Amino acid sequence: MELAQRIEGSVLVAKACDHRVDARQAADFKLQLLALVAADHPLIALDLSDVDFIDSSGLGAIVAAHKQLGTRGNLVIVGAKPAVANLFRLTRMDKVFRMYPAEAEALAALMH
Amino acid sequence: MELAQRIEGSVLVAKACDHRVDARQAADFKLQLLALVAADHPLIALDLSDVDFIDSSGLGAIVAAHKQLGTRGNLVIVGAKPAVANLFRLTRMDKVFRMYPAEAEALAALMH
């Protein structure tokens, strides 16, 4: 799982570069997300715009990072395609994570 | 295999309505094409614009109609998508059948 990282102001933008986030990559994906949290990036915009498919293990990795972050920061989702957004909605994770169609909106919201 | 038929001037336009023309439909497809030839339609424009996939058995049905038609008439292909055009080219059937991107061009050519 390649996670391309970039700093935009106070926000870390992390982009998942795989088309599928599934059980094959979930453990590695989770480790990488936890590393970002541990490296003291409290504001994270996770760009899923290249992801066509995500399963519950991929979702679990994002939930793990969110838990680790706790109230110290915020993790939001950018660019979820319909199949990805559907899973967030079905599991009510769209109530846990704020979801933005594009990066600019996520950055504006995270930086107030 | 649904073959939608329409008369345009002296030309019979027959449109294959399935997405796949394969061994499952080849026998029926061939019978329908031979019936058009037998019904004394010497000018036939076969519209394949809805067809995403054709195999050698589907191609064989078209060759059979063309043989039956002999020098009495002409059968041309309309709207072949890349995968379909590729098979015609590979088997050199693009030298046997004139191929037109759109119906208007086929009609113009068939009616001189």
Next chain:
Amino acid sequence: MTEAITLAIDSQFDHVFLVGLSVHAVCAGLGLGDEAAGAVELSVVEAVNNCVEHAYREEPGHRVEIHLAAAFGALRVAVRDRGRCLDWAAACARADAYAADAAAEGGRGVFIMRSLMDGVDYVSTDGLNELILIKRLPSAATEAPRPAAS
């Protein structure tokens, strides 16, 4: 008219995406729209993941089979393993509790399948475990794939 195909992989997460891609394509070919095909894909992937993770405890060298058949206006998918079997009633009961827990990192697979499919069942006979997923197919009148209504 029945149309049927069987898929099989070794019990490794590395192969599951090939099942997902195949199932999606088969569903589209049977007339399901993109959203419904994605729902079946996700449900089958969750079921196959469970075979690898739970039935075979991530031990490679075992076979997971996915039987797809379209008949009587519905797609029936049977995901088969010969590993540890599952207390289905208990799993269903737990599924709703997990799904309500926003902090749970796992435990959403059964909930997802039951939410997205028109029917889910599990049978275990003589060491063969079978998770059955049912999805209604669009009737002939609406058979052409429709754009996803997301």
Next chain:
Amino acid sequence: MTEAITLAIDSQFDHVFLVGLSVHAVCAGLGLGDEAAGAVELSVVEAVNNCVEHAYREEPGHRVEIHLAAAFGALRVAVRDRGRCLDWAAACARADAYAADAAAEGGRGVFIMRSLMDGVDYVSTDGLNELILIKRLPSAATEAPRPAAS
């Protein structure tokens, strides 16, 4: 890293399209562009049609298996039957003659496979017939599906 999946259908033309759709999707997932995926799809469909038509003489109730595996930068597809076997050398010799005959209604399957794939072979051992199709996969540098260069 090997990625592998097996498909299987009963020996009937009605099921072959499900193989074609699955193979196309698997190829795309392994990084082949749309034209190359279509070429593998067509080659496999021709091979499976031959199993149904020739190996099993259109008799249903027999199994045709399609084993797909990606390794060492190539996709290897083995199409297996246990029906009548084929004199491969003779079939290849005839293939070129048929292909040159514009009026032939059939006999183009072997020519098509040999033209579109990077390698084709046939082996028959103990009643198991195996037609093997090889297609090079794009290297990691160009792994993303590219638009078909038609």
